Amino acid sequence: MLSAIIVEDEVLAAERLRVLLEECNVVLLKIFHHAQPALDWLSIHEVDIVFADIGLPEITGLDFVERIKRVAKKQPEIIFTTAYEEHALRAFELAAADYLLKPIKVSRLQTALERLNEKHREKADDFTHFKVFNRNRMVEIPWQQVRYLLAEHKTVFLFTGDGQSYELPKTLVYWEELLGEKVIRIHRNALVFRHTLDCLIRLDNGEEDDNNATWGARILDVEKPLAVSRRQLAAIRKILREG
Incomplete structure (x- = not known):
């Protein structure tokens, strides 16, 4: 997932974009209504995309x-948002990734995000x-x-x-x-390399149906199974079937 x-x-414009980003599965880290707090934040934190209004x-x-x-x-990718077209040329001279006109349409936003996702996939191949x-x-x-990455504290x-x-x-x-x-993300705090996934096992001994069971993932060379969230079960089962 991309972060932004x-x-x-404009409070309403920011809220509208927040909703659209949620629909597009982008992780929104912060909303700023002024430039300087955003610059201060960027000097400490990392993010994939900055959606910046031209008329701050x-x-x-x-x-x-x-x-x-x-x-x-x-250095993040920059996507400008504005109600005016006249700044487009200068925006691209600054190597902006895209330029979205307000009111922003979800289809246009998705096109911009797909382009950046493709760019990130190319980085992954390298x-x-x-x-x-x-x-x-x-x-x-x-x-x-x-075998896997785990986030703790x-x-x-x-x-x-x-x-x-x-x-x-x-x-x-x-x-x-x-x-x-x-x-593949198997839990909110765990990423597993796809080629190491072995199988899914039930971690409980109850009589509940599969949807309510507690599941773990067997990983190559790892003795204990890793916990799997219910949200990720379908995606992991698909990978195991295709493998």
Whole structure:
């Protein structure tokens, strides 16, 4: 899933975009009504997309993007939102990913998001190694040796087939976006590499029907099954059938 923030001084416009992003399965991290708080946030946090109104009250959206380039911890994709067409050329000169006219149509938003999703999938195809620290030195681990990623207490851990674990930077959402089709989310705090999925097993001994049962996923080289959320059961069963 892509993550986003909205920088929009009109409350109704921001709410409209929030609803559309929810419909499009985009993780909305923050809404800002002024530029400076958004810039302060971007200097500390990472996000995939910034939806920026061209006509912000303190500075123009174009100036805002120039400042993002100077302060952002990670350079996000920029999608401008505006009721006017005349800024489009300058927006694309700033390498904006897209330019959406208000009122924004869900079909037009989906087109912009599909383009960015494709871009992220291409990045996933290029990914070959995790870089982790082990005993104060950098180690490269091929992704094929990794079994799953687990988020615990705001930290993400990588687990390999030989039982080793390493701390990773960034969030679970970041890794889910980067790794794309290589992984499947089995729980809100766990990503599993698809090629390591073995089977599903029931973790309870009750008589309930399958829909109300507690399930776990057997992972290659991992002794204990990992908990599976009910929301993800159908997707995991599909992968196992196709495999």
